[in-house]
Every structure is written in C-alpha cells, then in structure tokens.
Amino acid sequence: MEYEKKLSLESEIDFEDMIEIETLKVSSGLFKSLWKYIIVDKFQDISRGRYFLIKALQNQVKRAKTYCVGEDWQAINFSYTIIYNLYYILVI
Numbered sequence: 001m002e003y004e005k006k007l008s009l010e011s012e013i014d015f016e017d018m019i020e021i022e023t024l025k026v027s028s029g030l031f032k033s034l035w036k037y038i039i040v041d042k043f044q045d046i047s048r049g050r051y052f053l054i055k056a057l058q059n060q061v062k063r064a065k066t067y068c069v070g071e072d073w074q075a076i077n078f079s080y081t082i083i084y085n086l087y088y089i090l091v092i
Contacts, residue, residue, distance in 0.1 A: 019049040026056040033060040043070030 007014060013021070025031040038057055040046065058064045 016047070016049055019047070019053055023049065023053040023056050026053065026060065033057045033064075036061060036064055038064060038066045040066065040068045041070075043068035045070075 007017075022031070026033065035057065038054060040050075040054060054066060058066060
C-alpha cells in the first residue's frame with residue numbers, strides 16, 4: 001500500500017504534513033508569531049517545507065532575525081544542500 005494512502009486511511013499525518021499544516025496557519029494569520037529571533041537547528045538538512053515555515057514566521061515580525069545551526073559534515077547531500085540552503089534561506 002502506498003505510504004500516502006496508508007496515512008489517509010488511518011487518519012494520520014507525517015512530519016512533512018505537520019510542517020505544511022503549520023505553515024498554512026502562520027501564512028493565513030491563524031498563528032501570530034511574536035518571536036524576534038528564530039533559531040533553526042539541523043540547517044544542513046532543511047527541507048523546502050521547513051524553509052517556507054521559517055519564511056512565513058519571518059514575514060510576521062518586522063526585522064525578525066534568523067540564526068541557523070548546522071554542520072556541513074552531517075549534510076545528507078553536502079554540496080547541493082549547503083549551496084541550496086545558503087542561497088534560499090539567507091539571500092532571498
């Protein structure tokens with residue numbers, strides 16, 4: 001049985017679903033962030049979904065600062081992951 005179908009049949013969600021749900025809550029204003037500082041751990045393995053959640057949190061608080069913690073030697077795909085993360089998280 002396909003993974004997504006199994007989750008649906010059992011009314012369950014996975015980590016990526018949780019991130020997507022919370023991103024929608026933040027983006028729509030259902031969750032109001034008051035945080036001036038956002039700390040991102042395991043930055044070397046950040047996903048696209050977590051990027052959008054972080055960006056949504058940043059957009060709610062003017063001048064929010066984001067600090068990223070990660071280790072290049074632990075990256076799943078070192079060369080691609082580090083370049084992608086640095087460009088899309090810090091530059092955009």
